[in-house]
Amino acid sequence: MSDTDAVDPEEVRHVAGLARVDLDEDEVERFAEQFGDILAYFDALDDVPETDREADLANVFRADEVREGLTQAEALQNAPESEDGRFKGPRVG
Amino acid sequence: MAAQDPEEAPGEGRLVPDDFDDDHGAFLTVETVAGADDGPLAGATVAVKDNISTEGVRTTCGSAMLADYVPPYDATVVERLKDAGATVVGKTNMDEFGMGTTTETSAFGPTDNPAAPGRVPGGSSGGSAAAVAAGQADFALGSDTGGSIRCPAAFCGVVGIKPTYGLISRYGLVAYANSLEQIGPIARDVEGAATVLDAIAGPDERDATTRHDTREDLVDDFGGQHPADTTTYADAADGEVDGLSVGVVTDLVEGADEAVVETFEAALDDLRGAGATVHEVSLPSVETAVQAYYVIAMSEASSNLARFDGVRYGHSGGYDGDWNETFAKAREEGFGEEVKRRILLGTYALSAGYHDKYYKQAQDARAWVKQDFDEAFESADVLASPTMPVPPFELGESLSDPLQMYLADANTVPVNLANLPAISVPAGETDRGPVGLQLVGPAFGEETIIRAGSALE
Numbered sequence: 001m002s003d004t005d006a007v008d009p010e011e012v013r014h015v016a017g018l019a020r021v022d023l024d025e026d027e028v029e030r031f032a033e034q035f036g037d038i039l040a041y042f043d044a045l046d047d048v049p050e051t052d053r054e055a056d057l058a059n060v061f062r063a064d065e066v067r068e069g070l071t072q073a074e075a076l077q078n079a080p081e082s083e084d085g086r087f088k089g090p091r092v093g
Numbered sequence: 094m095a096a097q098d099p100e101e102a103p104g105e106g107r108l109v110p111d112d113f114d115d116d117h118g119a120f121l122t123v124e125t126v127a128g129a130d131d132g133p134l135a136g137a138t139v140a141v142k143d144n145i146s147t148e149g150v151r152t153t154c155g156s157a158m159l160a161d162y163v164p165p166y167d168a169t170v171v172e173r174l175k176d177a178g179a180t181v182v183g184k185t186n187m188d189e190f191g192m193g194t195t196t197e198t199s200a201f202g203p204t205d206n207p208a209a210p211g212r213v214p215g216g217s218s219g220g221s222a223a224a225v226a227a228g229q230a231d232f233a234l235g236s237d238t239g240g241s242i243r244c245p246a247a248f249c250g251v252v253g254i255k256p257t258y259g260l261i262s263r264y265g266l267v268a269y270a271n272s273l274e275q276i277g278p279i280a281r282d283v284e285g286a287a288t289v290l291d292a293i294a295g296p297d298e299r300d301a302t303t304r305h306d307t308r309e310d311l312v313d314d315f316g317g318q319h320p321a322d323t324t325t326y327a328d329a330a331d332g333e334v335d336g337l338s339v340g341v342v343t344d345l346v347e348g349a350d351e352a353v354v355e356t357f358e359a360a361l362d363d364l365r366g367a368g369a370t371v372h373e374v375s376l377p378s379v380e381t382a383v384q385a386y387y388v389i390a391m392s393e394a395s396s397n398l399a400r401f402d403g404v405r406y407g408h409s410g411g412y413d414g415d416w417n418e419t420f421a422k423a424r425e426e427g428f429g430e431e432v433k434r435r436i437l438l439g440t441y442a443l444s445a446g447y448h449d450k451y452y453k454q455a456q457d458a459r460a461w462v463k464q465d466f467d468e469a470f471e472s473a474d475v476l477a478s479p480t481m482p483v484p485p486f487e488l489g490e491s492l493s494d495p496l497q498m499y500l501a502d503a504n505t506v507p508v509n510l511a512n513l514p515a516i517s518v519p520a521g522e523t524d525r526g527p528v529g530l531q532l533v534g535p536a537f538g539e540e541t542i543i544r545a546g547s548a549l550e
Contacts, residue, residue, distance in 0.1 A: 017421075
C-alpha cells in the first residue's frame, strides 16, 4: 500500500485470508473504504518522538509442578464435535 | 444476527425469564448463583459482564461465536465475589468481545441507557452499568481495555473504577487485548465500588501479572507485597481532599462538548470547595494515544481471537474440506463486523512490511504516554478530565463511521496505555444525559482516586 488514502479491495481479501476470516463482497468494499481512512489516521504515529524505555521487565514463572486442571470431559464439553475423548475437526481433503 | 430494536429487548438469544424486569436489555442471561452465607458482601447482588467466566452459566462475550459456550470454571474475580457473600444475578450485555463504545455491536442487540432513555449506555460494559443504574443489581463487574468501564459509568451516571494493571486477576476473563485490559467494579457510589474492589483485588497464582516483584533490587514501596494485601479501599472513601493537588489535563478538556466542559468545571469547583488545589497540566503525548491504542489493541485482538476455530469451542460451520477454509467460514458466520474489522486491521498492522510502521511506533507512543504521566505526577496527586468528551450518543447515531467512534475514546485510552488506575464519578447532567469526571492516579494509587472521587458525592 502506498501512503494514499485508498486501500485496494484485493489487499483486504489478502489480509482476510491471512486472518482466516471469509468476507462477503459488501464487506470487502466497505472495509477497503474504511481502512484507507483509519490507516491514514494511524500515520500520525510517524510524529512520535523517540522515547527511552527504561522498563526493567522480567518473566515471572510459577514452579513447574503437576497440579489439577480441567478433566477431559470438561475440556471437551464445549466442542461441537468430539470422538473417543478427542476434538473432532473437519476432514482434510 | 441482525441488530435489534431496543424496545424489543430482551431480544433473540437472550435468556431472560418473562417475569424478570429488564426493560433496558441490560442482561443476556439471568441466572442466580448464591454466594457464601456470610462475608463483607453478604446480601449484595452483583451482575457480571458476559466476558467474565462463570462456571455453568453461559458466557457469550456478546458474540454469536460463543452463544452456547458454558465455562467449566469460575474466573478468579467471580470466585472471590461468591466467597465474599455476593449473589450473582446474571450476565450483562456488552459490545462483542469488548470492541465498542456503545454496546451496540452485541450480537444480541443493544442496551438502552436507563439514565438517558433512547441513548446508548456507553461501552463496552454497557449492560453492567445499565444494570446498576436501573437498580437491577447492587454492583456489577466490567472490564476496561480502553475505557470500557469508565465510559458506560459516565454515560449511565454511576461510578466505575479501572484498576492499575496487576491489581486484579484476569484469570477467566476472555481476553481481547491482554496488555491493556483490567476487570473492575461499577456501583452507584464510590464506597460501593471500593468495597467490591476490596473483595476482588489481590495476587492470584493463576495470573502472573498480579505477582508483585520481590527481587531485592526491585523492591518497591510495598516491600514486595501485593498492594491489596495491606489496603482497605472502602476506608479511603472518606471525602478528605484538603490539600490534595489536582492536575487538570488541558489537552483532554479542549475540544470536549461545551455542556460537558461546563459540568466538569462545576465539579472542579466542588473539589476546590473541599480544600483541593487545582492547576493545569499538559500531556502532549495524548495526541497520538488513540492511534497507539487502536494499533496495539487490534494487534492483540488479531492474535487472541485466532483461537475461535469452531472445533474446540464456539460456532462451527460444520463444513467438510480444507481446515483453513472451514475455519474461515465458521469465523465469517460467528463474528460481527466490528470484530472482523479489528482482526483484519490488527493482522495488517502486524504483517511483514507494516510491523515497524504501525506496531513498533505504537509501542514508542505508549512509552511516551507513560513518561508524560510520570512527569505530571511530579506536580499533582491526581489528574482530572471529563471521562467522555461528549454526552451519550443517541442509539444508532455512531455506528456507520468506525473512525468517529474510535475518537470518542480519547480521554480514557491514555490510562490503559500507561497501566494506571482511574475512576469515573458522576459530575452532573446535560440535557443529553449524564457527564462523568475522570480522576487518574499513579500506579497502585487507588486509595487516592477513591478518596478524591468520594469528595464529589
